[in-house]
Amino acid sequence: MNGETDITGADGVPDPVTADLRLSVNGVPRPVTVDTRETLLDTLREHLGLTGAKKGCDHGQCGACTVLVDGRRALSCLTLTVTADDVEIVTVEGLADGDALHPLQAAFIENDALQCGYCTPGQLCSAAGALAEAADGWPSAVTPDLSAPPRLDETEIRERMSGNLCRCGAYPGIVAAVGQVAR
Amino acid sequence: MTMDFLRPATWAEALEAKAERPGAVPVQGGTDVMVELNFDVRRPDALLDLNRVAALGEWSAEEDGRLRVGAGVTYARLIAELGDRLPGLAQAARTVGSPQIRNRGTVGGNLGAASPAGDGHPPLLAAGAEIEVESAARGVRMIPAEEFYLGVKRSALEPDELIRAFWTRPAGGPQYFSKVGTRNAMVIAVCSFALALHPAERRAGTGIGSAAPTPRRAVAAEEFLAAELDWDTGRLDPGLPRRFGELAAGAASPIDDVRGTAAYRRHAVAVLARRTLTWAWHDLWAAGPHEGPHDGPRGRVRRPGGPVAPGDPGDPEKPRREAG
Numbered sequence: 001m002n003g004e005t006d007i008t009g010a011d012g013v014p015d016p017v018t019a020d021l022r023l024s025v026n027g028v029p030r031p032v033t034v035d036t037r038e039t040l041l042d043t044l045r046e047h048l049g050l051t052g053a054k055k056g057c058d059h060g061q062c063g064a065c066t067v068l069v070d071g072r073r074a075l076s077c078l079t080l081t082v083t084a085d086d087v088e089i090v091t092v093e094g095l096a097d098g099d100a101l102h103p104l105q106a107a108f109i110e111n112d113a114l115q116c117g118y119c120t121p122g123q124l125c126s127a128a129g130a131l132a133e134a135a136d137g138w139p140s141a142v143t144p145d146l147s148a149p150p151r152l153d154e155t156e157i158r159e160r161m162s163g164n165l166c167r168c169g170a171y172p173g174i175v176a177a178v179g180q181v182a183r
Numbered sequence: 184m185t186m187d188f189l190r191p192a193t194w195a196e197a198l199e200a201k202a203e204r205p206g207a208v209p210v211q212g213g214t215d216v217m218v219e220l221n222f223d224v225r226r227p228d229a230l231l232d233l234n235r236v237a238a239l240g241e242w243s244a245e246e247d248g249r250l251r252v253g254a255g256v257t258y259a260r261l262i263a264e265l266g267d268r269l270p271g272l273a274q275a276a277r278t279v280g281s282p283q284i285r286n287r288g289t290v291g292g293n294l295g296a297a298s299p300a301g302d303g304h305p306p307l308l309a310a311g312a313e314i315e316v317e318s319a320a321r322g323v324r325m326i327p328a329e330e331f332y333l334g335v336k337r338s339a340l341e342p343d344e345l346i347r348a349f350w351t352r353p354a355g356g357p358q359y360f361s362k363v364g365t366r367n368a369m370v371i372a373v374c375s376f377a378l379a380l381h382p383a384e385r386r387a388g389t390g391i392g393s394a395a396p397t398p399r400r401a402v403a404a405e406e407f408l409a410a411e412l413d414w415d416t417g418r419l420d421p422g423l424p425r426r427f428g429e430l431a432a433g434a435a436s437p438i439d440d441v442r443g444t445a446a447y448r449r450h451a452v453a454v455l456a457r458r459t460l461t462w463a464w465h466d467l468w469a470a471g472p473h474e475g476p477h478d479g480p481r482g483r484v485r486r487p488g489g490p491v492a493p494g495d496p497g498d499p500e501k502p503r504r505e506a507g
Contacts, residue, residue, distance in 0.1 A: 017185045036188035036230070037220065059218040060284060061369055072259075072286045078217040079287075080210070082188050083234050130282065138263050141277040141367050146266065162368030163281025 021085040025050065026094030034081045041065045041076035044091060052092035052121040056165070063164030066122040066129070067091045073129025073163075092121035095128065104128060107177035115168035123164050127178045130160040134182070152182040187229040194238050197345055198319040200231055205342035207231040211239070211255050212287030214280065215296045231345075239291070239347070250353060251315070254291025254346045261290065269351065271306035271358030271377050278302055278360075281368045291346045294331065297338035297397075304332065304398035305377030305390030306360050312351035318344040325350070332397035356380035357463035361455045362392065363443075373443040376431065376455035380463050385414045387463075389456070394435035394448045401434035404456065417468035424457040424464075431456035 016035040023030045025048060032047050041058075044050040044067070056064030058077050065076040068090040095102040104127050107113070114120045134156075139146050142159045150156060157178045158171070166174065189207055191197040201207060207229035210216045219225040233239055239255030242265065250268060252261070258276040262285070266273035272290070279285055279302050293303035294314060307314075307328040314326045320343060328349075331339050340346065362375035375392035386409040389401040407430050411423055437448035 014185050017187055019188065037186050039217070039221065058221045060214060060280070063281065063283060066283055073283050074287055075214070075283045077221065078213050078284075080188075080213060080217065080230070080232070082190075083210075083213070083232050126283065129286075133259075133282065136263070138259065139266070139277070140282075159367065160282060162366070163283045 019082050021081065023048075023081070023085060023089060024087070025089045026091060027088075032081075036080070036082050038081045039077050040067070040079040040081045040084050040089070043081040044076060044089075050091050050093050053125075054118055054121060056119065056122075061165070062119070062122075063126055064119050064122040066125045066164065068125055068129055071129075071132060073126050090125070092124050095124060102128070103181045104131075104177065107180045108174070111173045111177040111180065112170070113173035113177040114166075114170050119164060119166045119168075123161070123166065123174055126161060126164045127174075127181070130157075130178065131182060134160070152179065154179065157182070186227065189229055189231045190235055191231070191233070192235050194236050194317075194347070195319075197231065197233060197236050198317060201345050202319040202343045204229050204231070209233055209295060209345060211289050211292050212257065212284075214284045214288040215292055215298075233345075242348075245350070248352060249350045251348045251350050252290065253348050254294070255289055256291075258285040258288050258290070268353035269306075269310070269358075270354055271309060271360050271379055272303065272351075274358070274360040275302040275306045275362075275375075275377065278362060278364075278367055290349060294338065294346050294349070295340070297332055297336050297340075299332075299335055299395060299397055300371045300375075300393040301398065302360075302362065302372060302375060302392065304328070305375050305392040306358065306379070307349060307351065308390030308398055308400050309358065309377040309379040309388040310351045310354070311379075311388055312349050314349050315347045316340055316344045317347050323347070329400055332399070335396050354379065355384075356382040357466040359459040359462050361459050363451045363455070371442060374435070374437065374448045374451050374455070376452055376459055378456070378459040378463055380467055382414065382467065385409065385412070387412070387460070389431065389434075391431065391435055391452055393442075394437040394452050396436070399434065401431040401456070404430035404434060408460070412464075417464070419461070419464050424460045427460050428453035428455075428457035 018033050019036055020033050030048055034043055041053055044053050053067055053076050054064035056062035060075050060078045066073050067076045070087045104124050134150050134152055137149050140159045142155050143150050154175055157175050189200045191200050208227040209231045211233050239253040242252040242256055245251050258279050262273045262276050290303040293301040312328045314331050317323045326339050358379040360377045362372040364370040364372055372393045374394040377390040379388040389405050392398050404427050432449045432453035435449055435452045437445040439445050
């Protein structure tokens with residue numbers, strides 16, 4: 001932390017407290033200096049040029065800013081960048097393997113799982129996280145038998161994707177796409 | 184306005200930091216604190232990030248038989264690692280926010296915010312949990328859950344204290360949590376209810392959420408169950424759950440707000456109480472009346488009643504979508 005609280009800039013406004021960090025995004029080290037109040041979403045979009053994650057609501061309601069943090073889905077709008085210097089961050093830009101689309105990306109295209117596309121990066125990261133959670137045996141609120149591995153039928157997918165809103169209403173395509181990859 | 188960012192690496196450092204800067208806002212998952220920061224509802228002069236304090240993310244079985252669950256254990260881990268021993272809390276955890284929120288949010292954060300609508304509170308009350316808090320100056324204090332909540336978003340936590348863990352016994356009988364909301368994900372409960380049967384003590388614990396200034400027990404309803412439940416034969420008089428519901432509703436003191444009216448909440452608390460009791464009692468005696476109550480938690484885990492759409496609280500006493 002290189003900030004000192006009472007330094008006042010030329011305009012009489014206190015300079016922000018900043019921190020020098022070395023983030024790891026999509027497998028690449030990204031050194032960056034951020035205001036301690038900055039969210040990971042703002043850092044990704046404004047400092048690192050990664051505009052895939054979207055600012056839909058900025059308070060954890062819509063899921064458009066979903067990224068993977070150490071393999072688990074998290075909302076980048078509710079994550080302070082200063083807390084993310086010791087984790088692996090993956091955004092939608094990091095899902096594909098070079099020019100080869102991630103299976104979820106291919107399935108979204110095949111199943112028309114988007115219209116305007118604004119929520120899609122969050123949907124994709126969330127779906128990747130959901131598949132990993134199911135593979136690890138995590139139950140959801142609709143899992144009927146907690147002792148058996150969860151089976152990703154439509155009800156399960158809808159519940160597990162319930163943190164991501166799509167105002168175009170592409171849900172049937174999203175459910176189909178996630179289901180296709182889950183099988 | 185600037186904001187200092189404090190990142191203690193150990194619990195001792197965290198307590199020192201909180202003693203020096205009592206105004207610092209502790210943050211773990213950030214799922215509650217960050218909403219207030221992003222919308223400028225709150226401008227703390229410092230944040231105290233607890234993510235580096237590894238001990239907070241641990242849980243353990245203690246010598247007195249209770250579980251001590253660190254304040255930094257996420258809802259997702261609680262469901263996966265402790266769902267069998269803390270079924271009521273795990274049911275509630277599966278309805279918190281969204282999967283993304285559950286991967287980051289913690290019961291410790293729920294306690295720190297002390298919102299009357301927090302989903303973690305009713306199961307803690309029903310189970311008789313204790314909250315372990317600590318300060319550098321005065322050491323550890325154990326606060327029973329029912330004494331922890333003092334008012335809307337006010338708790339018994341002193342400005343120089345931090346929440347270390349909660350302590351609770353593994354379930355000794357069936358536990359249920361049920362809440363009313365417009366959908367499962369991303370809604371704040373209109374009201375909620377938790378029930379824990381304690382067969383070894385022939386009593387039940389309760390917790391009401393979002394229907395009073397604080398989460399609270401329905402004490403008269405608990406006393407009624409302790410006196411009236413037939414623990415010898417398992418027979419359940421049809422009038423008993425109804426009366427239990429009425430007494431639970433009597434313990435609520437809800438308000439009218441954007442999520443629902445006071446009258447609706449009172450009615451819904453009665454319905455949730457009646458249902459959770461019926462489910463739990465049926466679970467307890469499902470093996471047949473001659474076997475009597477089980478001492479331990481049941482092997483078969485049934486999914487909870489789940490959230491119920493408003494305006495739909497008169498349905499049969501059966502967990503919704505149970506058969507799936």
